[in-house]
Amino acid sequence: MPFPDLSPDVVAEYRSDARAPEDFDAFWSGTLAGARGDLGLTVTPVEDGPVFQVSDVSYRGFGGHEVKGWLIAPPGASSVVVKFIGYNGGRSFAHEHLFWPSTGRAVLVMDTRGQGSGWAPGATPDPVGSDPAHAGFMTRGILRREDYFYRRVFTDAVRAVEAAFTLYPRVAVAGGSQGGGISLAVAGLVPGLSAVMPDVPYLCDFWRGVTVATRDPYLEIARYLAVHRGAEEAVFRTLSYFDGVHFAARATAPALFSVGIMDTICPPSTVYGAYNAYAAPKQMARYTFNDHEGGGPFQEMRQKDWLAGVMPA
Amino acid sequence: MPFPDLSPDVVAEYRSDARAPEDFDAFWSGTLAGARGDLGLTVTPVEDGPVFQVSDVSYRGFGGHEVKGWLIAPPGASSVVVKFIGYNGGRSFAHEHLFWPSTGRAVLVMDTRGQGSGWAPGATPDPVGSDPAHAGFMTRGILRREDYFYRRVFTDAVRAVEAAFTLYPRVAVAGGSQGGGISLAVAGLVPGLSAVMPDVPYLCDFWRGVTVATRDPYLEIARYLAVHRGAEEAVFRTLSYFDGVHFAARATAPALFSVGIMDTICPPSTVYGAYNAYAAPKQMARYTFNDHEGGGPFQEMRQKDWLAGVMPA
């Protein structure tokens, strides 16, 4: 099976030439300023199990819209991992998120607005409509940065971390694929995190992602451009405000990344593009013969060991 | 190639057992009442070509949202065909809609809100967000009839016909696939049409469509239900307010349908389900060895001949 991106010999050296727009920071500080205010956080115990306590979480995200989540806590937890979900999935059931609780930490799972009907059910609407968009979420509002779908999602995520800090003194963020991309955004926008764990992260180095990936969802953008001939400049201008490479360059917390060298959804060069830009201490776990499944449970084992060093349970 | 639905010997006899909810008419009269008011119609000439006059059209659809369209008129036209677009397409360019103008009639092309990025570009946003939905439009707001995507689209279509009547005394409606489904909705909601021409119509007899079709977009609903286990009753309850079979049963204008007996997107039984329920004079053009392309240009020839009899140019 040919490597679908750069050869394993050289891919680790890849540096993205994506450039952040000059007003990148201003855009995000403005966006987050607009989202500040009462979190409206509610944490409602739904089940006091024999081992873990499970709570239904609600808070106000972008635009004051209600965002849902799960909080699953082992007895005596003093730290929390905020977990973001992969593309098209929702928070589903709490019992699907037991790994971090089994290590002695709480987990706060953020539901991704509007998604949650592709492979795992969600409970959070996205009340905002859009210009004509390709099926999926990648091109919703893509012609203007203010309207872009991920502006809302990344803001929701920053607010989730804000909520986490109200519950526990130490907070890490983690997620795979889109969840990894959201983790990176948060890492670049929020100070004081204990750790960042992006697995096979999506939403990094968009031009390369769109022109190297052979499976969705980067390709939603390519198909949109095939219909909207001439929109290329506007589209990539918008995306430049949402690129994990630029968030990585603003990160301050230690990170453990992972990458599949045969990843056809999130090409390894895009992952290294973010990794090599990452501005804080970092490690990469690399899986040579893996596609987008990356390290799977092997990576969880590695995260457990690594996190013990930077954010003990 | 096996026939993907009932055998050609018997499919024409198929009658849908879909039942309209008791308050079907109340729901729609309420919906349309809410959409009444100033059309805000503007018809802006964009090009005075050597043969046709092309205008950019705008009017207020559901919720007062702006809907776009094209009006292409030959010299001296005294009637108009309102044309609805297939799933995921937009109004694209005016020069792609020359058939009806070449027959001496104007054509008013309605842009479908939110779509127009799948294969043909559109210009009309859908400013309404939704609960978690499967990629595509079929499940947006599907848990409540008030929120369902097609409530907005069908209302836009009724308003498009209203606009057409302000421009020409005689109005026909036409469209293929989703455009055919919209035509049927209009046929059941608007009196006084001269003709209705649904080709391989979509959005008819949903249960059968979802469980017989082998290609999208009916299957978006099946995939949604695979994720939202338990939502089946709510989903089909909502859909019962949008079923072409029930609109057909309320139609008053003469109709020419077409059907592909090998249609894997809009199975022929669903088309006959609407056809056999159609309450006004009707004809069916049947294409035995065709999939969803149906009669293609053969059907246009047939429509031209048939329309000459019911709405002369």
Place this chain on the structure above:
Amino acid sequence: MPFPDLSPDVVAEYRSDARAPEDFDAFWSGTLAGARGDLGLTVTPVEDGPVFQVSDVSYRGFGGHEVKGWLIAPPGASSVVVKFIGYNGGRSFAHEHLFWPSTGRAVLVMDTRGQGSGWAPGATPDPVGSDPAHAGFMTRGILRREDYFYRRVFTDAVRAVEAAFTLYPRVAVAGGSQGGGISLAVAGLVPGLSAVMPDVPYLCDFWRGVTVATRDPYLEIARYLAVHRGAEEAVFRTLSYFDGVHFAARATAPALFSVGIMDTICPPSTVYGAYNAYAAPKQMARYTFNDHEGGGPFQEMRQKDWLAGVMPA
């Protein structure tokens, strides 16, 4: 999407016409007698986590061959679920099996011999070779019941339950797909179980499975027969000793099954074939629009509730 098996209206009535060979019970009592003897059970703690205790398990299965497993136990557990794995998977890591421990019960995960390289790693060899066999496990030794691969696997499973009873007074069995098929075998061979939970079980009603399924692994048998023209009688004779329908007819413990009505790997009629033959109290959880993923986490929720009634934590 057409239902790939009998219509949802009638599939629940399906009764298999598979007939057990006369010496079915003799074959299995002989097989199990040959496997009796010292279990050689070892339970080696590998990690004393903050929440669960994890142990590496080893015991002697068929032929005295070493079989591996995981035991994950919450504090104070007094019952255990023995879990069997799906086709081609291995026990992988302990932290992938936290659901039952989170309900307050121990889980004992049996590694499937020889598998564990298809999607999850395993640690148990199958030291027995075979006649020419199709790639995969379904046709290894299929020409003689004594040599058939599942004779060894089912015996390993009976021994796993035996091991479980040495550790806890109450034992349930569970598993999805192949794991469900193994659960049924155990249910028919071992008395005294508290509960049986086969999800979308495989290895039931082989003739129907082979001639209705459209995805592997039942089709390995069809492809074998396409090469070994003339082996049909011998093959189905062997399989008649391994059919979940016959094990179900000998079961004595209460059971909760699940089925996907669109299952293309384990067709729903084969599941109902076993279910309707099941000789003890039983319930069926049915997922109309699901393929082989069945109920997924919804079914886990349902199992948790149901098991609380028959084997409290």
Place this chain on the structure above:
Amino acid sequence: MPFPDLSPDVVAEYRSDARAPEDFDAFWSGTLAGARGDLGLTVTPVEDGPVFQVSDVSYRGFGGHEVKGWLIAPPGASSVVVKFIGYNGGRSFAHEHLFWPSTGRAVLVMDTRGQGSGWAPGATPDPVGSDPAHAGFMTRGILRREDYFYRRVFTDAVRAVEAAFTLYPRVAVAGGSQGGGISLAVAGLVPGLSAVMPDVPYLCDFWRGVTVATRDPYLEIARYLAVHRGAEEAVFRTLSYFDGVHFAARATAPALFSVGIMDTICPPSTVYGAYNAYAAPKQMARYTFNDHEGGGPFQEMRQKDWLAGVMPA
């Protein structure tokens, strides 16, 4: 989606190293000399519509064989676009060719002999048989230049232009894919054209087309060579007489090309190969994210504007 040919940064620089055989011009002057003589042109009005006049056209092409076409003319047209059809299609119905008439020009659509059963019906037989050939038209007579299918087609096309000049003083040629390739052949063989508009042209730089394209029909040649091992030299010798690169080098009329940078049927380098060889004034319309659909209606808009400058309606 990876670019299937050279990177967009460099593809525009590509120059074909295909070399015309020394007797290329002699071959074609001989061929055309043999085809001269009475055109036998008939133009039979079939419909005098409210807007356009449609005529059935017939003339003598290669070997004196009858070739069919449509002539669609707006009132007062003084120029004509001769349109050639894509691979496997026929002239179909006249109402499918309204674009050029809507700009005030006549269009003469040439039916491609023998084709017209793949996606659009045709009416022109190819009465000439062939040596064993792969399914399709690409290898019919490919072992000898005199027998090759496109010798007949290109000659038919030259004769179509000859017919066009008998009807209107100014003539342009256009076509997509195979139609673009035929346009180029005509551009190299016929003097006095007003304009040439090849879209995503086929039949250019055969070696590169055969070894870069991933979709038919260039691959018919590769499959032929896989069967006829050893025929490579003879095959490419024949093709060297039919290569758009060589016709381009002999062109005299201004041209507007288009290219899809993701074209998997007619790879962009082959298009640039012809473009960069084109000997007269030229422009290229480039669509970065498009496959073989190229610019679609966007390109028609551009052609309308461009043609207004070189052949006003």
Place this chain on the structure above:
Amino acid sequence: MPFPDLSPDVVAEYRSDARAPEDFDAFWSGTLAGARGDLGLTVTPVEDGPVFQVSDVSYRGFGGHEVKGWLIAPPGASSVVVKFIGYNGGRSFAHEHLFWPSTGRAVLVMDTRGQGSGWAPGATPDPVGSDPAHAGFMTRGILRREDYFYRRVFTDAVRAVEAAFTLYPRVAVAGGSQGGGISLAVAGLVPGLSAVMPDVPYLCDFWRGVTVATRDPYLEIARYLAVHRGAEEAVFRTLSYFDGVHFAARATAPALFSVGIMDTICPPSTVYGAYNAYAAPKQMARYTFNDHEGGGPFQEMRQKDWLAGVMPA
């Protein structure tokens, strides 16, 4: 894998309701009368091997066109099997036809005109052109029985048998797929054959073939009809003169058929349609789990045994 046609329980009872046109026999006697005359047979030894003598064969087929073949003879052969080739293949090399020679009989392999570029090379042109036809051979000349491709092929085959009788006193015919269909045609047109061996024969019960097969080449006809809407009656009228069912009903020599019950190219019901119509002594070899590969070498073994009884070497 579901059986792609009727269930194995009932398929053997299938009787075709295809009806021969009244002038079927007249059409064929006229056709063959037109082909009579000097065979122009040449048998040129090309290699006198250590075991077999191989000759290049040439004779005049339909229209007096030259048809090629191989004759491979063991020492002392006194009978010959005339072998016809599957769709799109040619006679290829003599050493690919050693099975019958190894049984002590000569084999005369007829090259199929025009084919021989799909998977095995051929050497016989088809000098006759056609109306617009779908890629492939199934629709060449299909609108008129006089022009249909198989009129020429079946005539070539009758002439091949005529040639065989000039070389050996006893002649059998055999072939798989298209070769089986040709065998049946010959069986119905030529008296005095010793044996007929059609394997998984093609060209039988066309309506059923076209509407049951899921793989080419029957589907070429369906695709042609999808383009040429309205040609259905003419097409099936032509095919009624070429249906193996009708040739079978006129056969006089003993036959051994074979059938794959999972055949998706030549559905088993079409094979039984011909078999049950076969008018002379017959046997069927049936392969339940095989697709179009049928019995493969198993069937050759069976043919060897059977032929020993009806045409000893």
Place this chain on the structure above:
Amino acid sequence: MPFPDLSPDVVAEYRSDARAPEDFDAFWSGTLAGARGDLGLTVTPVEDGPVFQVSDVSYRGFGGHEVKGWLIAPPGASSVVVKFIGYNGGRSFAHEHLFWPSTGRAVLVMDTRGQGSGWAPGATPDPVGSDPAHAGFMTRGILRREDYFYRRVFTDAVRAVEAAFTLYPRVAVAGGSQGGGISLAVAGLVPGLSAVMPDVPYLCDFWRGVTVATRDPYLEIARYLAVHRGAEEAVFRTLSYFDGVHFAARATAPALFSVGIMDTICPPSTVYGAYNAYAAPKQMARYTFNDHEGGGPFQEMRQKDWLAGVMPA
């Protein structure tokens, strides 16, 4: 169709950088020493045909396990070709191996242990089990060289040649794909062969094969490594004892190779890797437009001619 490996211009220059382990020869001399002893050869005539004599062959291979084969001999043969079978196939029927007998030589066909259920039936069990392995044979025992499947197969092959020498004074070896790989192993392990004919050989330059091939079975190894993350070094260490490149470097007999430049199963660079390492006189037959079918019957013709020079019949 793009060339799936290096360009045809440079691929012939490819030299593998695979390095044999230091104890490669020791490993194999030890292995073969362990396999020495009574061959237990039996040659049982099963059919004395009119042309060839066919015998069922049995001998003791690796571990003393019985291996089956066919011997097909023309009258008076004084040399033999030992033929090895492609992946997943078995010896099938004797009449499928008539090519070499038709040239006046005997052929001894070795059945491949355990295989023979993928496309051609076999009769030789592999009585040795394995660690968890991916479906197929490529990863059976792959973690330790002593356990690896091909250690047994190559030893069986050496023993087959030993058997051949007891029957005839001159012995050649041949085979396609896996059969070609086995031929190379034998060429490196057995002195005194007259000729070696590996067609599109498999099992050469494993790293490159695994990372260039796009179709199985090299990819079984990639999929195994995707599950067994971390096993890469151990796996390629084992494979280094079984690499055709290293056997080629030890060969002493003249060889005729063949290669398909579009081979997606055994990439041409891997074939040239072995070829360029081959230490004895050699020729390469190259098929530019062929995938894994390579030269097919063209190559048989070439082998016949070539073998006449080095091992006359």
